[in-house]
Amino acid sequence: MKLNAEAITKLLAWAYEKAVQGGVPKTQSAAELAEEYMKREGTLTEKANALMRAQNTKAAATGFLTGLGGLVTLPVAVPANIASAIYLQLRMVAAIAILAGCDPEDDRVKALSIACLAGNAAKGILKNAGIAVGTKLTEQVLARLSGEVAKRVNQAVAVKLAAKLGQNGVASLAKVVPVVGGVTNALFDGITTNIVGNVARDTFVGKTV
Numbered sequence: 001m002k003l004n005a006e007a008i009t010k011l012l013a014w015a016y017e018k019a020v021q022g023g024v025p026k027t028q029s030a031a032e033l034a035e036e037y038m039k040r041e042g043t044l045t046e047k048a049n050a051l052m053r054a055q056n057t058k059a060a061a062t063g064f065l066t067g068l069g070g071l072v073t074l075p076v077a078v079p080a081n082i083a084s085a086i087y088l089q090l091r092m093v094a095a096i097a098i099l100a101g102c103d104p105e106d107d108r109v110k111a112l113s114i115a116c117l118a119g120n121a122a123k124g125i126l127k128n129a130g131i132a133v134g135t136k137l138t139e140q141v142l143a144r145l146s147g148e149v150a151k152r153v154n155q156a157v158a159v160k161l162a163a164k165l166g167q168n169g170v171a172s173l174a175k176v177v178p179v180v181g182g183v184t185n186a187l188f189d190g191i192t193t194n195i196v197g198n199v200a201r202d203t204f205v206g207k208t209v
Helices: 005-021 030-038 044-062 080-099 107-116 119-128 147-168 170-176 190-204
Strands: none
Touching: 005 030, 005 080, 005 107, 005 147, 030 044, 030 080, 044 080, 044 190, 080 107, 080 190, 107 119, 107 147, 107 190, 119 147, 119 190
8 A cells, every 4th residue: 555645644643633632542642641651750861761661562562553443533544553553653752742841732842743753864854944853852942843844844754654655565664663563463673663762752852961
C-alpha cells in the first residue's frame, strides 16, 4: 500500500489528537502518562528516559501495536499496525513534552512532536524552522514557530514519511519511524525504538551534559 503526504497528514492529526485527548480503549492519554512519571524521583531527563524505556518494553511485551482498539475511527485507509505505531510514538513524545512543561494543545508543540517522528532527520527539519535540537525549549524558541512555520514542519514530516513508505510499502515503516517491535511481528529492537524518544527528549528537555 502506498500512502501519499495528504493521507499521512490526516493520520498524524488523528494520532496526535488521540494521544493527547485520549479515547483509545485501555490506554492512557499523554497527560496521564506524563503525570505518572512526574511523580517519580529523579531529574527531568531521568523521568523522560524512564518513560521511554517502560513504554517500549511494555509495548513489545504485550503486542500493543496489533492489539490497539479504537482504530475504526481512522481518517484514512491505512494498516492498523502503521496507525498504532504512529499513535504510540506520538503519545510518548507528547508525554515527554508535557513532562517538560509544554502544552500539547499548542500547535507549535504539536508541530515539534510530529517532527520527532522523523527520527534523526528531525534535526534538519527543525533547523529549517529555526529550532536547535538539544537546547532547552523556551518560550522564545517556541515563538519562532509561527502558524505558517508549524504547518511547513508538519508537511515536511508527512512528505518524508510518505516517500519512504511509498518506496517499499508497509514493511519500510520500521526503517522510517522507529517503532516498538516489528511491523510484521513483535520483535523488539532496543536501538531503533529509542530514536524517536531520544529526539523528543533532546527537543523538549535538552541534551544531558
